[in-house]
Amino acid sequence: MEFEKITELIIELEVDDIQDAVKEALNEGKDPYDVLNALTKGMDEVGRRYEEKEYYLTELVLAGETMKEAFKVLQPALAASDKAESKTKVILATVKGDNHDIGKNILGSLLLSSGFEIHDLGMDVDEKQIIEKVKDTGASIVALSSLLTMTVEQIQVVHEALKEEGLRDQVKLIVGGAPLNNDLATKLGADDFAEDAVEGVKHIKQLAGKIS
Ligand code: B12
Numbered sequence: 001m002e003f004e005k006i007t008e009l010i011i012e013l014e015v016d017d018i019q020d021a022v023k024e025a026l027n028e029g030k031d032p033y034d035v036l037n038a039l040t041k042g043m044d045e046v047g048r049r050y051e052e053k054e055y056y057l058t059e060l061v062l063a064g065e066t067m068k069e070a071f072k073v074l075q076p077a078l079a080a081s082d083k084a085e086s087k088t089k090v091i092l093a094t095v096k097g098d099n100h101d102i103g104k105n106i107l108g109s110l111l112l113s114s115g116f117e118i119h120d121l122g123m124d125v126d127e128k129q130i131i132e133k134v135k136d137t138g139a140s141i142v143a144l145s146s147l148l149t150m151t152v153e154q155i156q157v158v159h160e161a162l163k164e165e166g167l168r169d170q171v172k173l174i175v176g177g178a179p180l181n182n183d184l185a186t187k188l189g190a191d192d193f194a195e196d197a198v199e200g201v202k203h204i205k206q207l208a209g210k211i212s
Contacts, residue, residue, distance in 0.1 A: 001025040003038040010042025013062040032077040087117040088208040089139035093125035095154035100147035107197040127161035159189030172207040
């Protein structure tokens with residue numbers, strides 16, 4: 001199974017064929033992270049086509065579904081490829097008003113594979129749900145995703161709410177998503193930003209004091 005073929009299946013929205021292709025690649029001994037890379041490349045192209053108005057919302061939804069199918073097969077392979085580490089608790093959420101969860105889910109899967117304990121609150125999550133979860137779990141990391149320019153300020157809302165509850169010093173806040181960068185993340189009160197999910201895992205390991 002060529003990586004180009006996997007990328008193509010995402011671009012062509014082949015929701016029924018993607019699992020077999022991923023399985024085949026893994027059976028051939030391909031590195032699960034290379035498979036992830038091929039899938040992500042496909043999503044990048046889907047995004048480009050959407051921006052160029054070659055694809056519409058229907059295609060975006062299908063691309064999301066295709067990605068989710070692929071992940072059902074890829075996730076266990078990613079988990080097996082990493083050694084489990086001690087369980088730092090991470091709360092994951094896409095911010096209020098935002099219904100994009102593919103990037104967040106990839107980060108979640110990679111973190112799970114790296115031995116983190118994940119509490120995924122889903123999408124469109126407000127600050128109250130996050131506060132409640134921090135109190136419930138005693139999590140030390142909150143990882144927020146925002147894909148819409150319109151919703152990035154929700155990061156500041158969460159930062160302020162954590163401060164008000166006296167919880168801000170107990171948790172590290174890391175954020176990601178296309179409209180964000182290091183400067184903006186800092187301005188919004190976050191401790192850290194990462195460009196993609198693989199970098200995100202590295203940063204979260206650092207924040208958790210697992211690597212220096
Ligand atoms: C798929 C998609 C959708 C799907 C989402 C399905 C789902 N379940 O997620 C659907 C169809 C629902 C959708 C809806 C909309 N979308 Co949309 N969507 C996209 C698209 C094509 C791909 C996003 C994606 O999944 N990428 C693949 C993943 C793997 O990448 P990612 O999300 O960027 O995540 C990576 C990194 O950012 C990072 N990361 C992400 N989160 C986090 C968090 C942390 C802590 C860390 C460390 C890292 C990290 O790691 C990830 C993996 O490496 C993008 C275009 C694009 N090129 O990004 C537009 C895009 C994000 N959408 C856009 C828009 C405008 C919308 C709509 C408003 C459209 C509409 N008119 O209704 C709605 C909004 C609905 C809502 N309230 O949220 C715009 C946003 C523009 C902006 N800057 O505000 C974009 C950029 C397209 C465009 N150019 O116009 N969309």
